[in-house]
Amino acid sequence: xxxxxxxxxxxxxxxxxxxxxxxxxxxxxxxxxxxxxxxxxxxxxxxxxxxxxxxxxxxxxxxxxxxxxxxxxxxxxxxxxxxxxxxxxxxxxxxxxxxxxxxxxxxxxxxxxxxxxxxxxxxxxx
Numbered sequence: 001x002x003x004x005x006x007x008x009x010x011x012x013x014x015x016x017x018x019x020x021x022x023x024x025x026x027x028x029x030x031x032x033x034x035x036x037x038x039x040x041x042x043x044x045x046x047x048x049x050x051x052x053x054x055x056x057x058x059x060x061x062x063x064x065x066x067x068x069x070x071x072x073x074x075x076x077x078x079x080x081x082x083x084x085x086x087x088x089x090x091x092x093x094x095x096x097x098x099x100x101x102x103x104x105x106x107x108x109x110x111x112x113x114x115x116x117x118x119x120x121x122x123x124x125x126x
Contacts (some may be wrong), residue, residue: 028034105112
């Protein structure tokens with residue numbers, strides 16, 4: 001049977017080196033030196049891809065927001081136009097009542113009369 005023991009550094013200097021490495025990493029992170037130029041030389045393609053994806057995402061989000069604002073503005077304009085159309089239609093309908101139109105036709109002596117029979121459809125047979 002084999003027994004496994006926790007590996008502890010036998011040398012105190014080795015433990016001290018590990019602590020210095022962790023301190024060095026922390027200091028490098030605090031000073032902004034984690035990503036060196038060597039890192040970018042080795043991984044330039046993935047870094048470029050990530051930057052391009054971020055730019056596309058930002059552009060897409062901005063375009064979407066501006067188009068949504070345009071849609072909302074146009075919907076408000078449409079509601080105003082519909083209300084204006086209804087108001088104009090009611091004004092027009094009040095001006096062209098049948099009796100008013102008949103008075104106008106009579107005053108102009110056009111000789112037009114109201115039909116007594118409704119219109120009918122002509123059927124064309126082949």
